[in-house]
Amino acid sequence: MNTSAIQPTRIQKEESADQRWARFKPISNGDQYVESLRNRDLTVYLFGEVVENPVDHPIIRPSINALRMTYELAISEPELASAWSPLIDAQVNRFLHIAESPQDLVMKNRMQRRMGQLTGTCFQRCAGLDTISVLHSITYDIDQTHGTTYHQRYLEFLKQAQRNNIIIGAGMTDPKGDRGKRPTEQHDPDLFMHVTKRTQDGLYVTGAKAHMTGGLNSHWICVMPTMNMLAEDKDYAVIGMVPADAHGMTYVYGRQSCDTRALEEGDIDKGNATFGGQEVLVMFDNVFIPWDHVLMDGEYEFTQELVTRFTAYHRASYVCKTGLGDVMVGAAAAIAEYNGADKASHVRDKLVEMTHLNETIYSSGIASSHEAKPLASGIYMNDTMLANICKHNVTRFPYEISRLAQDLAGGLMVTLPSQADFESEATGALLKKYFKGRHDVTTEERTRILRLIENMTLGRNAVGYLTESMHGAGSPQAQRVQINRAMEIERKKSLAKNLAGIIATDRQNPS
Amino acid sequence: MNTSAIQPTRIQKEESADQRWARFKPISNGDQYVESLRNRDLTVYLFGEVVENPVDHPIIRPSINALRMTYELAISEPELASAWSPLIDAQVNRFLHIAESPQDLVMKNRMQRRMGQLTGTCFQRCAGLDTISVLHSITYDIDQTHGTTYHQRYLEFLKQAQRNNIIIGAGMTDPKGDRGKRPTEQHDPDLFMHVTKRTQDGLYVTGAKAHMTGGLNSHWICVMPTMNMLAEDKDYAVIGMVPADAHGMTYVYGRQSCDTRALEEGDIDKGNATFGGQEVLVMFDNVFIPWDHVLMDGEYEFTQELVTRFTAYHRASYVCKTGLGDVMVGAAAAIAEYNGADKASHVRDKLVEMTHLNETIYSSGIASSHEAKPLASGIYMNDTMLANICKHNVTRFPYEISRLAQDLAGGLMVTLPSQADFESEATGALLKKYFKGRHDVTTEERTRILRLIENMTLGRNAVGYLTESMHGAGSPQAQRVQINRAMEIERKKSLAKNLAGIIATDRQNPS
Amino acid sequence: MNTSAIQPTRIQKEESADQRWARFKPISNGDQYVESLRNRDLTVYLFGEVVENPVDHPIIRPSINALRMTYELAISEPELASAWSPLIDAQVNRFLHIAESPQDLVMKNRMQRRMGQLTGTCFQRCAGLDTISVLHSITYDIDQTHGTTYHQRYLEFLKQAQRNNIIIGAGMTDPKGDRGKRPTEQHDPDLFMHVTKRTQDGLYVTGAKAHMTGGLNSHWICVMPTMNMLAEDKDYAVIGMVPADAHGMTYVYGRQSCDTRALEEGDIDKGNATFGGQEVLVMFDNVFIPWDHVLMDGEYEFTQELVTRFTAYHRASYVCKTGLGDVMVGAAAAIAEYNGADKASHVRDKLVEMTHLNETIYSSGIASSHEAKPLASGIYMNDTMLANICKHNVTRFPYEISRLAQDLAGGLMVTLPSQADFESEATGALLKKYFKGRHDVTTEERTRILRLIENMTLGRNAVGYLTESMHGAGSPQAQRVQINRAMEIERKKSLAKNLAGIIATDRQNPS
C-alpha cells in the first residue's frame, strides 16, 4: 500500500549513530525525564486526531508518570533501584543494568514489585531491560559464530544508554497476519518487519510493532524478530536500535477500558488518577538504522534462542504483578474495614488467600532469578523452567485475587454515582447521607477505595493487572509449550519405572 | 438533614390507588414500552446534571433496550416468554406470571437464559418478578395470622400489573449505614426505609434504595425490608407499591465501567452498542402510598421469611448469566476462528471448559426450579438449597469463563486503537493493513468481537456478568450462611456414624 | 490361545431361554437375594485360588451386602425404591423399572443418593438398570429399521427380570488391547467380544469384559459393544443376555486398596466393615446365548447410538456419589466435633464447601433427569448435555471433598495403631489414655470415624468414591468429547456476532 501521504520521502543524508546520541542529555530525575519527552517530532494518533503534545495529554500523562517513578525510585531507594555498572564505572538505574549475578536478578524482581506497589499499574520499563539483557548474550554468540562485531556495537550503545539514563522500548510483536503462514507467505510482506534496503550507512526497515508497551514514552526502540525465522526469512531477521522520533515512524495509541475517565474533571472516578499503562501500535515506513545500531542482520539461526532467552527474562519480570497484588490486598482490606466487616472470619480468610496466591507468584519469580546461570557472554539468565512457572501462575492468580477483591468490595463498586453527583449541590448532601458507612470513615474515602478496586479489576489498570498478565510475555499456551519441552519426561519415567521394579536405570535399589 | 430544597412540600390531596393506575395503559410491544417511559416527571441525576429525557440519553437507552426485549420476546417466542394467567384469564408476559408449577419456574429460567443470549447484559426484569412471587405467599401468610387483607390487595395490584403489562422494580436494598447497628440504632433513621406518617388515605415512607436494578426503567417500584426486622423495628417493616414517578422520589444514576463510550460516535468501541444494564440509587422523601398499595405495615415477624423466600426465587434467577455465558463462549469461538486458531486442541478444550462451567450453573438453576414445592398460597417456590448452590456457582464460574475468553481473545483486546483511528483518513488504511488476520475476515469483524469480549469482561457489561454475579441476590457469604443452615449436618453425621459402626441411628446394618 | 484347560468342551444340547429362567425364583428381600447367590456353579479366582463359596468370603461379602440393601430399601422406603410396572402390572424394584417420565428418572437419582448414604460405597446395580433402559429404545429402533423382533424379545426378558427381581450386570468394557487399532486389527480377536458361531438355537461369544461392576453378584450379565462398530466389525456388534453361571465363564476378582483388611479380625480398621464395591474381570469362552436372549446381531450402525444413550443414562447415575458425599460431610463434621474443633469458623466453612460441591453434582444429575425427553420406544432418556456435565463434575469434586475431609480429619487418620493394639493387654490402656480427646467421646468412636474417612479417601471405598468417579461411565475426556459435540458452537457464535453488530442472524436488534 501507498503510505506516502503520511511520511514524506527523505532526500537528505541520514542521521549517523553519533548524531542520534548527540540529541540526548543525561536524565537524573523524574522531572528531567518528563521534560525529555517534550518537543519531539512524533506522529501520534489518538481518537482519530493527531496529538500535538503527548506529555500533557490527560490520557497519556499517567503512563508517563509511571515511568517517571522509575527515576524517582532510583533516588529514594538507590540500593533497590540502581546498581554499579562496570561498563561506565558509575551508578546506573537498575533498569539499565546488566545482571552480573543471580542476586542482581533478584534485586530487579524486588524493584519490580516495589514499582508495582507504588504505581498500581504497568510501569513499562521491564521489556526494555529484558531486551538489553537478551542482546548481551545473543550478540556475543552471533559474533562467536560469524566473526561479526555486534557485541561491541551493543556495548557502545549500552554505555550511551546508561550515561543518558534513557528508556528503551521493546519492539518485538509483529502483527503476524494469518497465523497459519510464514513471514514470506503473507499476502503483505509488511506484516512482519523486514529490511527494505541496505546502504553504506545503514539499513531501512518497514513493518509494525503491535501493542508496544510504553512505546511513546521511550527514547529508543529496539526492533527485533518476534519468533523463530528460517533461511528464507533472512530479511526478517533484523535487530536494530531506533530513536523513538526517527523519520518514518507513526504511533497509534491503544484504547483501554475507562480511558476517557482521564478526560473528566475530578480525580475520584479515575480510581488511580496518577498512574496508568500504555500500549501503542508503532508503524515503520522505511526507517533508517545506521550500522552502528544494527545488532543482527540475517543471522536467522539465532532467532529461536533470542525468543527463548527473552522470555526467560521477561516471564520472570511478571513478578511486578505481585506489587499490584499488594495494592489489591490492601484495597480489599481497606474497604472491608470501611464497611465495618474487617473482623469477619471469612473476610480475613479471603485476605489470606489473596496473599497466598500473590506470594506464590513472587516465589516462582525470585526462585527463577536465584537459580540463574551465567551465559557465555557473562550475563546471568533466569532459570527457564521456573520463569515459565512464574508467568503461568500470573495468567491465573491475579484473576482470582481480583475476584476476591470484588467479593470484599461489595456491589457498590459498580453502582456508585459519579464524582460530579457527589459534588453537585442538588445531590451531594443526599449522597453523603446515604452512602455513609462507619461514622469515622468519610463517604469519599469509601468511594475512593471502591474506585481503585474498579480501576484494577475492570478499569484502566485491569488491562495491566489482568489481560496483560494473561498475554504479556506470551499467552498461557506458550508457557505450556516451554514447560512441555523442559519437563524431562523420559527422566521422570525412569524414576517411576525404577520404583515400580521395571528397570533400574536411575539407581540401584537397596537389597 | 434538610432535603426540602430538592422536594417541595405537597399540600394537595394525595393520589389514590385508582388514580395512579388510571395513568397507565396496556403495553403490547417494545415500542409502546419505550413510549411509556417518556414524559414522566422523574428527577434523575447523572454526572451532576438533571437528565431531562432519560429515554433518549445515550448512556441510559441501552438499559431500556434490554427491557424492551422482554416485550419483544413475548411476541416472537410466546411459548417461552408469556403464559396464561387465570387471574385475568389472558395471556401475560411471563415476567408477570405467578408460578403455578415447577415447570413454570423452569420456563422462567429458559426465558432468562434466552434473554441473556439476546442482550448480553442484565435485562433488569427478574427482581420484579421475584418480588411479586414472594409477595404472593407472604401476604397470604400474614393474612392467615393477622386477619389482614394484604393478599387481596396484592391480587388486585397484580391484575392491574398484568393487564397493563408493566415493569416492576424491586426496591429492597437499604443503604444500611454502619453494618454493626440495627435500624433504630443508626445515627440517621433514614438509612433504613421507614414509615414517617400514617393518614386515613395511606402512609408515607422516607429512606433510600441502593443499587436498584433498572429502577429508572420501571413503572412501579415495590419497597420492602432488606433484612430481618425485630419488634422495635415495626416502622421499618413496610411493603408498598409506588409508581416510579411518585412525588418525593429522586434518582441518581450509577456509573459503570466504560459508561461514557456510549457518548462516543461509532458503535464499535462500545462492544455491545445496543444493550446495557442499569443500577440507580432511589431516594424517597415522604413518599405517599395509599392503603390499597400497602402490603405490610408492621408485621415484622414475616420479614425473615420474606428475605429467605425472595432469595430462593432470586438466586435461581441468576441462570440468566448462562445466557451471557453462551455469548462469551460464542465470542471466544469466533475470535479463535478469526485468529485462525480454532483448530488448536487447547482452544477447543477451553471452549469445552467454558461450556462445562456454564452448563453447571444452568443445572443448579433449573434443578432448583424443577424441585420447587407449593406454598400455602398456592404459588410454587424454588428449592432453597439448590437455588443457593446456583447463585454460589454464579459467584465463581463467570469469572473463570471470562478469564478463558480473555485467554482466547489475545492481548489485542486491550491495545486496539479507537474506531475513530480505524476510520480516520490518516491511519485507517494503515490500521486495516496491520490488523488484518485471515484473508476472509475483515479487520472490523475481528475488532467487533474483541470489543464485545472487552465489553463483557472489563467494560459495561462486565458489571452485570461479573460483579453483579458476585453480589446480586446476596454476596457469596450470604449463600454460605444459607447452605450452612440447610445442610442437615446432624443427619449426615448419623449416616457416617452408622457406617463406622458407632451407632445405628439411620438404618439397621445387614448382618 | 488354548483355554481348554479351564473350560471343558460341551457336547450336550444347550440350555434354552426358558430353561435358563426356570432356574430362578422371585426374590422378595435381602436375605433371599443373598441365598440366590449360593450354590451357583461359578468359576471365581481371587489371590490365585478358586473361591468355593463367594457369598461367605470376607472380601466379597461386603459387596453383596451393598446390593442386598437395594432389596431392603424397596421394602423400607417403597415409594423411593420401587415402582409400578405396567409390563407385569405389579410393583417392582425401581432398579428394574423403565422410566415412563422425567419424574421416574429423578426418583431413580434420589434412590441412588439414598443408597450411597446407606452403604458408603458402589452398590453396583445402576449399570444394569441403565443397560435395560438403553436396550428398550435401541431394540425398538433396530426393529423399526430392520424388521427384527429384538424389542419383543427384550420385553419378554424384562418381564422375567421384573418378576424374579434379579440383578443384571452390564458387560460393556472390552479389554481393547492396542488403543490405536480397531477390533479386527488387533493381534488377538478376543480383545473385543465377538460371535464365534451361530446355530439354530443361538449364538456363541468369546472375549472378556473388564472391570465389571458387581459381576459376581449378578444373576444375568448383558454383553454389549463398548464402542462404535463399523461394517467390518459385524461379528463384534452383538448384544445378549447371559446367566452369570453359564458354561464357559471365568471370573477373576479385582483387588482394591486395603482389601485384605476384610480378612482381619475386628471391624474397626475396615472403616466400613459392612459394605464394599466389586469389580471383576469376566472371561467368556464360547458362551452360548439362545436367540431369545440375543438383542443385536450385526446391526453395527446402532452401536454409536447405543453408547451415547447408555452414557446419557449412566453418567447421570453418578449422582450416587452425592450419597457418599453426604457420608463424607457427616464424617468430617463428626471428627471435627470429636476433636473439639467444630466451632472453628474455618471448619464450618469447609463443611459448607464440601456441601456446595456435593449439591452441585446433585443439581446436574437431577437436572438431566428432569429435562429428560421420550424416545421413539416410549422410554424417557436423560438430557445428554447435562448428564455429561454431571459426570464431569463427578470426576473433580469428590477429590476436593475428599481432600477437605482429610484436612478436617487430622493426621491421626494415617498414623493410628491397629485395632489389635487398641485391644491388646500390653498397649490397650496406654493407647486409650493417649488418644483420648474430649472427655465425652471415647477413643474408639474417634478411631472409627477416622477409619471411615481413611476407607473412603484411601481405602477400599476410595476406589468407588474417587477412581471410579473418575473413570466409570467414561473418563473425563469422554465427557469433554460429548460436550464438544453438543455445545452448538455455531449457534453461540451467531449470538456473539449479533451483539457485536457483525451479522444479525439470530434476532433483529431494536433500533
Place this chain on the structure above:
Amino acid sequence: MNTSAIQPTRIQKEESADQRWARFKPISNGDQYVESLRNRDLTVYLFGEVVENPVDHPIIRPSINALRMTYELAISEPELASAWSPLIDAQVNRFLHIAESPQDLVMKNRMQRRMGQLTGTCFQRCAGLDTISVLHSITYDIDQTHGTTYHQRYLEFLKQAQRNNIIIGAGMTDPKGDRGKRPTEQHDPDLFMHVTKRTQDGLYVTGAKAHMTGGLNSHWICVMPTMNMLAEDKDYAVIGMVPADAHGMTYVYGRQSCDTRALEEGDIDKGNATFGGQEVLVMFDNVFIPWDHVLMDGEYEFTQELVTRFTAYHRASYVCKTGLGDVMVGAAAAIAEYNGADKASHVRDKLVEMTHLNETIYSSGIASSHEAKPLASGIYMNDTMLANICKHNVTRFPYEISRLAQDLAGGLMVTLPSQADFESEATGALLKKYFKGRHDVTTEERTRILRLIENMTLGRNAVGYLTESMHGAGSPQAQRVQINRAMEIERKKSLAKNLAGIIATDRQNPS
C-alpha cells in the same frame, strides 16, 4: 494410670551422656545403618504383638530402606548429600549439617527432592535436621537471656551426632487431649510431656509423642514442646535428647493404607516394594535425660519462637514432595505410553499441568531458602512467609497431581487382579492375554506402573504424598494463621490509600 506392667522401675544408676554415646560407632554407609538398628532393646508393638526384630519385619523394612538411602546418596552424590562441617572439620551427611548460608538450605531442598525421586515416599530424616537447626539458635538465645549453657551442650551433642552419623527423630507432637484446654488443665497431665523429677544427674520425663516420623528408625529422639507454653507450664517446657532405646520407652506402630500388602508374596501389588514411610506413637514413662542432654528446662518464654522457627525450616522441607511429584509425572507419562495414549493432546496437557503444579511447589520452597537470613547464633533460617506459602501449596497441589495421575492411569488401576492371579496356572495366561495393551509392552510392566500409581494415590505412600502433605509441619489452617500474621496488612492498606488519593503515607505522588 498404672503403666508399671510394661516398664519395670529402675533402681540402678542412670546412664551418663558419655555412656550413652559410647554405645554408638560411626556409620559410613547404608548397610552399616541397617546393622546399627539391630539388637537394640526396643519395645515395639504392631498388630497387638511385640515385634522382636523390627529391622527384618516386612512392613517396617521399607521405611528403613528409605532412610538407608540418605546414607547411600551421600556416597553416590556427595556434593548434594554431604557438606563440610567446621564443627568437626570433616565432611558430614547433609542431614546433620548446620546451614551456614542460604545456599546450604537450597542444597538441602535439592537433596530432599532427589530423595523423593529415589524413594517415592517419606524418607523421615528432615524433621531431625530441622530440629537440630532450630535448636542451634534457640539454645543460643536462651543462653543470652538466662546465662545458661544450653548452646555448648547442644554443640557437643551435634559433634557426636555428626561423627557417628546418626539419625535424629523429632519428638514434637503431644497427644494434646482436649484441644480446648491448656496442658495443666488436662484431666491427665501426661497428655503433654513434662518433667516428673529432677536429680543431680538429670531429669525424667513422662508423656507421649504422636505420629512420630521414623521414630523407630532413629538413634536418638529429641523431645521438645509442641506449642507455646506459659509460666504455669514450666515443667512442660523441656527439650532433651534421648536415645531411642532408653529405658521407659514404648513404641506402637501406626497403620497405613495397604500396609499388609508388604506381608504378601510377590512385589508387584506392593506398587513400591522397596520404600515406605513410618509413623509411630512413642510413649515415655519416666525416661531419664542427663543434664548434658537437656537443652531447655523451664524457659517457657522461648517455646513460641521454637515452634515458629521450627516450622520455618520444616515447612520448606516439604519440597521433598516435588520429588514424589516427579515420580507421579513419570508414572503418569509411562502409563499413558503403555496405553498407547501418550500422543493425545489432552494427555500431554495433563502432564504439563502436573509439572506446573509440582514446580510451583518447588519454587516456593527454594525461594524461602534463597531468601534465608542469619539468626544471632549464626545459623541461617528460611524466610517465614515463603516457607508457609510452600507448605500451603503442598496441602493442595499433590492432591490435584494425584487426581490427574489417576485420570491418566485409567480405571484398571483399581480393578486389576492380584499378582497371584497373574502368576497362577489357572488364570495367568488368560490375564496376560486380556490385559495386553501395546504389543511392545508386557502386561507386567503395565501392571507395575498401575500399582505404583495406586501406591502413591491410595496405598501406602499416599499417606506420605497426600495426608502427610496436608498435616505434616502443621495443617493448612496453621499456615493461614502464619500468613495472616506476616502479611503486613496495614502497610498494604497504605499502598492502596496512597494510590486512591486518600493519604500519601508511603510516597509522594508526582504532580
